[in-house]
Amino acid sequence: MLRIKLPHLFDIHQVPKVFQEDSIISGYRHPQSSAMDCIRSSFQMTNETVNIWTHFLPTWYFLWRFCGLCSTVNFLAESYTWPLLVYMLPVCLYPFTSSCAHTFSTMSPATRHICYFFDYGALSLYSLGCAIAYCFYVMPECWVNSWLHQHFVLIAIANTVFCTSMSCYSRFLELQFPHRSKILRTGAFVLPFMFDTIPLFYRLLLCFGGSCNHPEALSSHSYHLLFAFLTCFLFSSHLPERLAPGRFDYIGHSHQLFHVCAVVGTHFQMEAVLADMSSRRAWLAAHSPSSTFLGTLGAFALAVLINLGLIGLFSASLLRESEQSPVGPATPHTLQVSPGNKEE
Template identity: 55%
Template sequence: MSNETLNIWTHFLPTWYFSWKLLASLWVLDVWSDSYTWPLVVFLVSCCIYPFTSSCAHTFSVMSTKARHICFFFDYGALSLYSLGSAIAYSAYSFPDAWLPSVFHDWYVPIAVVNTVISTGLSCYSRFPEMKRPQLSKVMRTMAFTYSYLFDSVPLFYRLYICAGEGSAENTVNHLKHIVLAVLTAFLFASHLPERLAPGRFDYIGHSHQLFHICAIFGTHFQMESITTDMATRRNWLAASTPRPSFRLTFGAFATSIVLSLMLTAAFSVALCRKTSCPGKEKPR
């Protein structure tokens, strides 16, 4: 039992819930011939990847300091992919009526791909000054994911707060639940509450990292519910107003981001090994 124990399970168990949702969707949807379903599939895959990668990172990060950094490089890449999956789903199902079609909608997913690179790169780089400047490291990491989330949510914010009335009241509540939980997740990550108020009392159960894991998972659940509802209720209107989702801006964008994230992870891992002189590597004389 350690402070990582529940961190592992709070993401490992939800991985199976999201995997079940993905398999259930693949069973009932005509994925092979209906491109309208592709953004949902990409989003659900990203929902499976990020908690699984996080649980692996928390499991194996205790092997060594070097392993900890590399494990969380993968974790940050997975979170960036989840952000892209959200953007792809929002682009297909949740954009406000007034922005369809628009230049912003045309460039929304490509910009989200670029944001994936920026978010992964900045968050991975933030681990290098962690020992000497921990506050700077924390700020950089928080900014990396806050920026991506805010960009992804721009059309959602506009639709909910400017164009109130688009969509059912129940689904609006689900969107708002997701937003509230996302804000709470960021607050817990940045504040280190409640353990800051009572050091030693929340080492195993109830510390901020566990709580923000739980908030993130519930937020993803409500996000999934709202996206699925938008997909079903807005289909006819979207079909008449926008082109069908393309392979390039769904699976293509997602695959491109996976490759770029893996390349960044490899680059930062190599840089880390060179900085710390990997075992087995002969030191220069």
């Protein structure tokens, strides 16, 4: 009978501090895993398995929706659809990048950081895609052609640079200043989100005041904001595992719930963007300037180049720092495997 030998798992005290997660006691993979071990571990129950699959499977859902849009929307010929294209690209990208980061993050300390650099870069591009879609489809009617509307995408690009820079930099503080690192990383993502949703918050405020135009998408927008709040809360609170360390190591810890809320929120956001794009098209065509290549695809391409440059700089700095004060491979003393730890 064919027997598949799965990678060994370890407890928190058996792995270096850089791999340890708050209130997660068991289920850790070897901190010097090979790429093949990382892939194989995604098919066994570890404390990362659900993290991997809660973003890998939604990637295919978003790709399926994107392919469906490509068959009904003329992205090449209609400039009105370019903001949707720029939005859908990072919607498909960020869960896949996150899944890869969680899969291969135990190859080495340096690889772990670089994996998450790319994860943060993808999330930063997602925030830009949201900003571009909101600028062209969601902006309140009374703000169209205002100073904020005209500079919305430019400010969003600056926010993208800030988000990637601060989130990547926060990993350099993780060991010595974990609380400062967490605050910095949370703020790096909250700031672009708050800026992106300013038009949406104002539209919801108008609706609560009885001046609601084109309300078709507002229920989906509201659900998106609810799940966005839950995503931020779970990311920053480490609940429920903080209340019962070790009880939620494999299923139910905050990062898994954070992934689920993020994906569900993105689904509702996508539905809201599509509804606004459709219901407001005639009004926007008559009152708002047409979307341009530079304001949509050009802005996104520029942000991709900037993000890759930032990730390259932070990765080079990390590798130089590792050479000067390397975090050595786990020693037999720190990684002791008893026969009871073997899983086949």
